[in-house]
Amino acid sequence: MNTITPAGHTGPEQRVPILNTVDRVCELCFGLFMALTFVGAVKAVTAGEDAGYKMFLTALGCNLAWGLADAVMYLVRTLADRGQRLKLALTVQREQDQAVAVRALRDALPERLEQLVEDTDLERIRARVAAVPTLPPRANLVLDDFVGALGIFLLVVLGTFPVALPFLVIEDIKAALIASRVLTLVILFIAGFALGRYTGAGAMKAGIAMTGLGVLLTMAIIALGG
Template sequence: MTSNPIDHITDIIDPGDALGEVLFGLIMALTFTVGARLVVNEEGLDTQELIAATIGCNLAWGIIDAVLFVLGTTFYKSRRLRLFRQIKAAGSETAALEMLAKEFPIEEAPFSAKAGDADALYRSLLTLACRADPVKASLSKGDLLAAIAVFALVSATSIPAVIPFFFIDNAHLALRTSNLFLIMLLFVTGYAWAKLSGGRPFYAGMTMTGLGLVLVSIAIALGG
């Protein structure tokens, strides 16, 4: 059985994070195309400039998001290493258990755990931490591949935004088609999000579409 590109991406990066990057890229692309439509009557539409700006913006934000992902991953690993060292240096078992409970709160889990079960979990984690040895908090090959995936997802969302301009001679019609493609992809993103999380796909798709358009409106209103 052959796997598709989506399976490869979700093997590298969390599906929720991947869809979040797609949503971000779509909003960036829509900010340019919808914004262009608002000023087209006053200044005219330079399609070449719009294509370059849309692709350039998403490429730039793809790079920025990838760098932020690397920084966030490094911070997360360093924080975990710091916690490990603090547990090792804790003056008592009670203090170590309090650190673990603060770092991994059961209250945030999607289930109701009994106090005794929670205590058993923290004691198991404490035993593991006390017996284990620290490792260097360095980036792995998987982390770098995930950063590349982040860049690719944000950058790729500019493609459906510019494709209509290569096949439709009428610039105004191409712009409307571009906006329609991106809005449809907002719906698809929300639909896929619900399918992965066990939500209501159609409702999530409509919600994501509405939310995306609201965020685009805010970006345009603020000069983004």
């Protein structure tokens, strides 16, 4: 989909980085929580010969499936969001009543921004949209979207690989499980630290909070028999 430049001309859509810091941290944490819960759930089932190897494959397979599902949903969300923006642009462009078009733009604003934007500002936007010569008939995915989906898949799988690795290199299942959980908490702290620094909420506080969430989840898993 094309965007509208301040001069009223169309140009290539200006996208934020395919995966920003929040995207990367959230996807990594989702994968870690998934691995943590799944490893705890299958511990008893995989007891016996080659138990560590089985748990490694199980945890890795879990995250392969999660990464694939998350990548597909990323494409679905991207297409839906782009389609919603295109629908708004087409509505504004085709609407003959300028007041109705401005109202459509106002309805699309986030609630916190609505009171900060005047109708005169929206009228200028409406005029620019109306001046666009052509708009695509439908929203489509572009190459960057598939690169982003691949990035999510690799982030979930590779980012959580250390959680499964102890079951491959440590023969004692209990020791491997402890090592896996410790690694999970370490990675959660790093992820929270990065998120806190990015948002300005306090890197250490966010890291500790994310680790605490992981501890609570681990305790819940153990209490449930995992």
